[in-house]
Amino acid sequence: MSVKSTSPWKWVPSLYFMEGLPFTMVVVVSTIMYKNFGIDNALITYYTGWLVLPWTLKPLWSWFIDLYRTKRWWIYSMQFLFSLSMVLAAVSLHLPAFFQLSLIAFSLSALAASSHDIAADGFYLISLTSGQQSFFVGMQSAFFQVAKIFGSGLLVIISGYLLKATSHNAALSWSIVLFIAAGTSLIIAVYHFTVLPRTEVRVRKPMAEVFPEIKDVFVSLFKLDQIWIIFLFALTFRLGETMLAKTVPLFILDSRAVGGLGFDNSYMGLTNICTLISTVIAGILGGVLISKFGLKRCLWPMLLFVNIPHLVFVYLAYAQPTQEIVPLVLQIVEYFAVNISLTGYMMVLFYAVRDSKYKTSHYAFIAAIMMLANMVPSMISGSLQEMLGYKHYFLAILFTLIPSLFVIPFIKIDSGFGLKQANE
Secondary structure: OOHHHOOHHHOHHHHHHHHHHHHHHHHHHHHHHHHHOOOOHHHHHHHHHHOOHHHHHHHHOHHHHHHOOOHHHHHHHHHHHHHHHHHHHHHHOOOOOHHHHHHHHHHHHHHHHHHHHHHHHHHHHHHOOHHHHHHHHHHHHHHHHHHHHHHHHHHHHHHHHHHHHOOOOHHHHHHHHHHHHHHHHHHHHHHHHHHOOOOOOOOOOOHHHHHHHHHHHHHHHOOOOOHHHHHHHHHHOOHHHHHHOOHHHHHHHOOHHHOOOOOOHHHHHHHHHHHHHHHHHHHHHHHHHHHHHOHHHHHHHHHHHHHHHHHHHHHHHHHOOOOOHHHHHHHHHHHHHHHHHHHHHHHHHHHHOOOOOOHHHHHHHHHHHHHHHHHHHHHHHHHHHHHHHHHHHHHHHHHHHHHHHHHHHHOOOOOOOOOOOOOO
16 A cells, blocks of 8 residues: 555544543543542542653653654554553453552553654654645644543543443443543554555664764753753743643532532533633634734733633632533633643744754653653642642642743743744
């Protein structure tokens, strides 16, 4: 089968759906699942926070995937492995040591998924022409979001209905959900084994050439202009959001007696769908604003956008509304405002590597360092919440704005960067 014989429409959407589904199941859905089992918030955020590690470290073994077998093989093999890991997680839920065993299964999922992402992105680049890459780049983001809607939206809603139907039998309900995720991945893996182009050109450098290049990529990273202040920016700009990512679902599900809202999984799934849709719209708007006014003029307003809306959760913690529509609307507004800033955040990282000869590798390293550092606030967020209570915890989150106030003034950005040119 030649590369040109298979239309990208047949595999690009499903490929990036399978980038989004494992990430969503491991990072988002696992948090909700463990809450349904009555696990403490501190334990949930700590251990599920560790599950992000394979995605943060994937630049360290991307060279191995380039050298061993084909990217096509890695794609469907890792999808099969993810399917298997979901089955293992589902079975483990019925065992006494379900928490430890399911975490091992989710760790296997994370390793498979992060390796899959490396292969998928590389396969996309070698299998499509530059024109096709530009055309389908929007498809990547769209179907990643579709996967998140499927995983954190539809599957969570299903879990809610199953919990009601089984008198809150969490093991049975979540086993069914995990089997659905496993079956979905298995079907797509078989599909990809059939339809993915069999890439004809495979360029493999000898190891003697690979390691000096890796060393050069790493050394030159720390010679980039303003790289240390960019690192500080990456660590502080979205600090508050990082500390809310895992505690907000716990807040929604926790009983009103302990300061939560006391809503169920069905509400959680609906909320995830609505906020994800608002996130997509916000991302588009953020890009339009930067193209019109430039990154330099947008950065300070976007810093406010990413922090001030957290007041929504302060209000919800104190008011504890009983009608679902109130927190639903407020969460949509909060997510929309916060995610307008995501474009500015990403553009600063793009600006950092603008003059690099290893743009892709350096961007991947910066993103990985950012994710690795953000793991710590996420992991300790549950312990802080239990220590302070939801009211004081959400108030404390507002103060995470302060570090960025001292970092952003030191970032020097060309006034024209990000502006759309007249001929574009």
